[in-house]
Amino acid sequence: MDKSKKLYNKALKKYNNGYIDEAINICEKSISLNIKNSASINLKGLLLYLKGDLDSSRKLWKMNWHLNKDRVAEKYIYDSKYDIKKLQMYNIAVKLIKEIKINEALKILNKCKESDFNSINVNNYLSACYIKKGEYERALEHINKVLNINKKNKVALLNKKTLFKYGSSNNIKIKVVPVMGIIITSFIIILLIIYKPFIYKKSTPELSYESKELTTVNKTKEKNKNNNDIISKKELFPYNEIRKEIDxxxxxxxxxxxxxxxxxxxxxxxxxxxxKAIDILKLESGEYFYSSGCENINNKNYSDAIKELQRACEYGENQWYYPHAVYMLAIAYENTSDVESAIRYYSMYESNFKNDIKDYEETALYKLSLLYKNINIDKSKFYAKKLVSNFPESIYNNSNIGIIINN
Structure with missing residues (x-):
């Protein structure tokens, strides 16, 4: 079993044991090792979905569908479009709670809980509402639902403390049972039944057609003759060949x-x-180049990966895969020991895309800190401190980062 799959299994175990944030971080590491690992991409999307990050979830599933043609991801994309309305309802409920309109908020929150989307936040607010109404057993039910997913959830732990303090319920014992959500269970079952790796067929670049010379000239024999005896060569535009490649x-x-x-x-x-050739490159080529580049990274063909990913960036600036292509370029350059280019693309990702897509932000900060270590210690410390500050529970907060900060 390769390292990416081992990390996926580890992430799944962490989730089952109630450590959702650690599971997300491990999924991210698994994906960074193998962008073709559909299981890790789908799992990370589902965990973010439970936390209420609908935009990031859908971006991950969309990436998985476009890149790997994963049918499970396609189903999640379709089903999750209905959760946009649930997010709007949830926001209304939060506003009602602030206005102390508890009964109205409860009606909306109970509709929100009909799907697993935003499950952590919805159940936290449900438990808070039931505590305010004095319905402590029902509050406990929703506290348990959150702690089953995230044992460290601060809001649920605070609600638990409040429940014991004001609920006259010292005999109530909160039991956290490591039970997988229905959505995760169905994900694994479907995955086992229908998942098949999708292999892109990479087109082989053909050599440019060289047209016939207008006149055949023997250069060696005529080298020292009068220049008037030499007929210059001219290359013809390969019109038919280009039209054929466009088709x-x-x-x-x-x-x-x-x-x-x-x-x-x-x-x-x-x-x-x-x-027309330029138009088809702008409209259709970027996704192909991105997929081909990722495939080359997985096969450790880093030079080819760089070529393909650069083309993906050139013709895909406003497309869904553009941030992914930038990050993958950084990985490819790092593996060719081109530290300068790796830093450039990790920095580009960290500066421009961290608010749009969060798939690799922790990894990018970690990589930048390590790459700058022997070049510019101040910048190395800057990225290390930023990693610790923004992601205090990250798996990348390891001894390497500690040494850099304390240096």
Whole structure:
């Protein structure tokens, strides 16, 4: 079993034992090792879903569907679209609680709990409402639901303390039973039945077509002759070959043609065809290059991965996969010992995408701290302290970070 799968199993065990945040961190590490690990991507999405982070969950599942064609992820994307309304209802309930309209809030929260989305927050507020109403057994029920998922949840622990203090219920014992949520159970069953690794067929780049010379010239024999006897060579624009590659969507070959001919003097028809080639690269190639780049990383073909991921970034700036491509570029460069480029892309990810997608933020901070260690200790400490401050319970808060901070 590879390391990524072992980490997935460890994450699942952590979740079952009530340590959801640790499970999320381990999933992240598993994904960073193997972007093709659909199980880890789906699990992390589900755990964030339980915590109420609908946007990040859907981004992860969308990534898994586009990258791995995972049918479980596709189902989650479809089902979760109905939770947008539940999030709106939840926000209304919180506002009602602040206005001390407990009964109205309870009605809405009980509708919110019909799915597992935002389960932790919904059950925390339900327990708080029932404590205010003096319905301590019902409050205890919802406290237990939260602690089953997250033993360290501060709100649930505070509600537990409040329950004992004001509920005249010192005989009540809070029992935390490590039971998996229905949604996780169904996830594993479905995964075992239908999951099949999706293997992208990578198109093989073809060599650019070299047109026939207008005149055959023997350079060796004519080298010392009068220049007027030499007929210069001229390369013809490969119109039919480019049109053929556009029709077959051979993105690597199209890219090579565009790179070669975009700055050359062309006729109107040639410029028009090259424009179509550029359009198809902008509209359709980025996801292919991203998938191909990730596949090369998994196969440890880092040079090819860099080439593909750079192309994904060039033609996918506003697409869902763009932050992932930036992060994967950093990994690829790091594995080729190009520290300067690795720092550039880790920094780019950490600066630009941490608020949009949080999949790799902890890892990026950790990597930046380690990479700067022997280059700029002040920057190394900056990223180490930021990691500890923003993610105090992160698995990356290890001895390496401690040494850097105390140096």
């Amino acid at each position: 077959s969507k051979n993105f690597n070959s199209i890219y090579n043609y565009v790179f070669k001919w975009k700055d050359k003097q062309l006729s109107i028809n040639e410029r028009s065809l090259l424009g």
